[in-house]
Structure formats: structure tokens, C-alpha cells
Amino acid sequence: MDTIADTSRTDKRGRDTRSAIRKQALALFAERGYGAVSMRDIAEAAGIRQGAIYNHFAGKQDLLADLMISHLDRLLAALVRAVPAGGDPMRRLEAFASFHVGYHLDQPDDVVIADMELRSLEAGRRGAEVHALRDRYAGVLATILEDGRRTGRFQTPNAKVQAGALIAMMTGITVWSRDGAALTREAVTAHYVQMVMQSVGLIWPLGEEAGCSTAQ
Template structure:
């Protein structure tokens, strides 16, 4: 008989998962390392083999969220030759990605205030990198005479804030499906830059 060996447990991942849920529910400041350890199924002292402090867990969560978001976009939809199509696809991608990760999104935005300066700078650099993806699309569209823009930097942040905000109120089983909400928001983004709303899927 062949003996089946159990897969080694990824304790660091378990700690991150437990911390994410607790930070989203209670807030970073209200959660202790002891509580995270208990929720992870390890002794309190064991958590320090993986993270020296609670701040390190928060950094790992927020940096990891942004790195995964950027990597997902680069895999999902590389830039094409049509800025209008790229803009529509960015809106759809952003909503879909964030809707599937509400806890990560909530912590990534609400707990920026809890980051120490060096950690904030690391996360902010990744946020800027992601914003540059959309800004590049907007600037290409403006240069081609397709988009009507006043300040691409401000409009980039405004559009991302609007798209991310979907996760704060949309719920499964509501009056509109996620696909319908995505259509509506893609249309809003298009109209914001002067394009016709031609986004409805069949």
C-alpha cells in the first residue's frame, strides 16, 4: 500500500488569510497578534516565525493585493491598438477582479492610514503603477482625438475610485446582476471621456 503524505501547511498563508478576515471585520487597530495566531491555528509565539509584527502582516496583505492586481491585468488584457476598447476592458476587468475580493479591497483602501511610512510608500508606489495603466489608456485616447479630457491624472483617480466603489454596495442576488452592473459602469466610464455608451453585452 502506498502511503499518502499530507501536504505541508503554508502557515504564512494561513496567517495572512486569518488576518485579512479579522482586519476587514474589526479593523487593523482592534486585532492583536494573539487573536491572529489563534485564528490561524498556531501558538502565539509561532506567528513570529513568519511575521515580526502585525504591521508586517498588513504590509504583506496590501503589497500582495496590488502585485496580484497588476499581474492579473497584464495577463488578462495587454494593451491593444484601440484606446476605446482598452478603456472598456479595463473597466470590466477592474470591477470583476475587485468584486471577487471584497475583503482584500476593503483592507487595501481603508487601512492605508494604518501603514507606517515605509510601508505606505511601498503600497503607494504599486497603486501609482496601477493607475499609470489607466492613465496611459486615457492619454492615448486623448492623443488620438477620441477622448475629451481636462486633467488625465485627476480623471484616472476619479474613474478608479468609481469602479472600486462597486464593491461597497453591490451584492449577489440584487435587482441587477453583476454583469448588468458591469455594463452600466463600463458605459459610465465611456461617457465620462466623451465616448458613446456602446457596452451592452448580448
């Protein structure tokens, strides 16, 4: 059930088979979905034979869990760097939205797997770990919203519900951004940040004359 080896890097010939498997599996799962990809497909893309995958991963499920968990670990680590733990909820919300959108634009394959293939991940220890990591991520946003609500800055009915709603909204980016976005990265980010900030009742962008919003 578990990963065979966690530390392998390049072998004598300078090729890192384990990394190649992960990379190709990620791309194929994201493109076709877990169920539609065979171990033979992955092996071929990685330049090896099917049986050799089992020298690096215990099975297809192990491979999927490995991809999800390593993605979520990186996501959470990057989140901590990008969003301050305390301070003005408005600034933290802006930072969160900006970070989330940027990350999804940069790593659409990782993200789409962690979102769409949850049902493909069989229950068990790894599955619980994945869910726990996802909950931690959503919890960061929920805390920001709750802080804003409690101090009267945000107009939000329920921090947990809204956290789920906003994450769903921003994650939907991957659905349409994959096929040739007509918008620049900055424009997309600005749009989503504006929607998020307005959704908690803020006037956005800031500095629009004493409380009243007008289109620019």
C-alpha cells in the same frame, strides 16, 4: 521589520501555518479594520497561539505590508494579462473597466485592505513600495485616457485627474457589494463599463445610430 520566511509551504502535518495566518488576517482586517484586530484574534482564527505568529512574521505591520504588496503584485499581473498595452484606446478603456470591476467583485477583501488601511501602514520602505505599486496601476489608466484624449477620441479634461476619479468610482463597489448584491455580476460590470465609457464622452453601448444616444 522584514518577513521571516517567504517560501514556507506545508509542514510535515500538511498544514501551512503561514498561509493560514495570512488568510485569517486578511479576512479580519477587511471586516473590522487593522486597528480593531489583535494578534490574538488572528492567532485564534488560524488555530495557533499568539506568540507563534512571530515565527512567520516580524510583527503586525509586517503582516499588513505583506498582504498589501502581495495583493498589488497579483493585481498588476492580472491587469497586464487583461488589458493590451497598445491599440485602440476605446477598447483598452473598456477592458480596463471590465477588469477592474471583475477583480473587485472577486477579491473584495484584498481590495478593501489596500484601499482603506493605507493610513494604518507606517511609512518606510514597504510603505513606499505600496504607494509605488498603486501609482503604477493608476498610471496604466491615465495612459489610456491620455492616448484617447490626444487622438481626439475621448472628451476628457485631465487624464490624471480622471484616472483617479474613475478608480475611486469603481472601487466604491466594495462598499455596497459586500452585503448581498441584488444584481448579477454581469449587470454590475455592464453598468460600470457604461458609466466609464460615457464619462469620457463616448456614446455607449456602441451601435446606437449615428451619434445620438437613446435609451434602450
